[in-house]
Amino acid sequence: MRIGQFTDSFLPIVDGVGRVVYGYANALSSRGHECYVITPISDAGFRGKYPFDIVDFYGVTIPEYTQYKMGIPLWDVHYHERIKSIKFDIVHVHSPFRSGFEGLRIAKKTKIPVVGTFHSKYYDDFLQVLKVQPLAEAGVKMVADFYEKCDDVWAVSENSAEALRSYGYKGVIKVMRNGTEIRKPDKKNISYVKSMYNLDDVPVILFVGQMNWKKNIIKVLEAVSILKKQGFRTKLILAGQGPHVEEIKKKITELDIMDLVEMVGHITDIYILDGLYGAADIFAFPSIYDNSPMVVREAAAMMTPSVLVRGSSAAEGITDGYNGFLCEDDSQDIADVFKKALFIQRDKIKEIGKNAQTTIPVSWDSIMSDVEYRYADLISQRKNNNKHKDRRKKILL
Structure with missing residues (x-):
């Protein structure tokens, strides 16, 4: 044809x-x-x-x-x-x-x-x-x-x-x-990205997508701020570009989380992107706008489970605690899910990531x-x- x-x-x-x-x-x-x-x-x-x-x-x-x-x-x-x-x-x-x-x-x-x-x-x-x-x-x-x-x-x-x-x-x-373009995690890509962004000391949260408020980025930032106030330090990587980059930077400053957030811009190198997926402990994507986000599947292919809003299109096919994490569309609840996944039940992340890899990407x-x-x-x-x-x-x- x-x-x-x-x-x-x-x-x-x-x-x-x-x-x-x-x-x-x-x-x-x-x-x-x-x-x-x-x-x-x-x-x-x-x-x-x-x-x-x-x-x-x-x-x-x-x-x-x-x-x-x-x-x-x-x-x-x-x-x-x-x-x-x-x-x-x-x-x-x-x-x-x-x-x-x-x-x-x-x-x-x-x-x-x-x-x-x-x-x-x-x-x-x-x-x-x-x-x-x-x-x-x-x-x-x-x-x-x-x-x-x-x-x-x-x-x-x-x-x-x-x-x-x-x-x-x-x-x-x-x-x-x-x-999904199925690729397996590559230790070289992960090591390179960890070295590039100094990601070895605290749990890593990754967001990949447009720097646009409609993606619900504000609630991810607020969740990181809530955890910081509770004494839990994380590293948030924001990968992408969009119309609200400067507003997001301003919000990061207002929340006093400049030391916990790194905006890495638009990633065109697929090996660096794969490395980021693989280096992250969880993939945060609380968007209620997106229908069937590729990024959730790509993260799963790299054995990284996602945090998604319960009932959203992005959360179709996700069973909470089995192949991903579900949260409410609320900053405090997102922070609670982050804390549970990254600190309280951290030993379960690898298993959930493996389940994500075998059940989500096609x-x-x-x-x-x-x-x-x-x-x-x-x-x-x-x-x-x-x-x-x-x-x-x-x-x-």
Whole structure:
């Protein structure tokens, strides 16, 4: 099959959706399919040496989110020349915005099926930007309308499927969970990271993701502060970039935990990232925004259990005290869970980490059979429908 994966973000930007798209394109290419990733151009680093092609188009930097580009394919003549030369069998869109609409345009023009995956809870994003609830509600209605135009709609978790339905989407939703690029812990990577960040003296808490308040980072900072006041010292590593970096730094100072927190920025080196996962005692991710965070799976692959908010999308598949830790959406409760995991019952962390490794990550290759089947079935259905329409036209003529 010749497959187009359309996304508004992609490597070298290390975010969830971009890495999911990489997982699809990489796994499908290794299984003999001809894959293309269609995405806005990036100046964040080198793109290349992939087993699939990248077709990028013109984009402008998004204020506050400077690592991202807002794609404008209409303005890119070279892009249009190239995309016309590719005869896709199927389009898979991962965003209800510019790249997604470009995928819909191509699918409609060439009469091929389109799959749409719902990744994010866009209501929170719209409300943060627009500041007005009715406008945010109108925004998610547009998201629902976008997915109504897709032939097959997938969600990455049961919770994310419910979110899309709450936006007004009425069609069938298939839950297609994300895979993980399975890599085993490497002692060299862990030792290197421990030396780099001086991580040997106290328990290590890791957060990887956007430096954005919607990720609930504030409660992690407050939990570390609570533990410090109780006499329990930890080391919190914050890895990532985003619009609230300076505000987070200010909050760290206000809480008087400068000596306990290190912001290491955007990590593009996968070996350093793996080393951080492996060096951490626990992975803190109390976000109630994220649907199916890759970072939880990646941490689990490195035998590091996560602390997640009970009932959140991120906590799907987590059994408290078995393959992770569950907390309430409350700074004090998060601090209590940290204390229990890192100090009171520290001897159980390794066992819980091993359970996380065996129960949470699923390789991309293992889910590709289902993906291939759905793609092939949609292609077959569309070809049959197109033939039927052609016959009707001939009869009418």
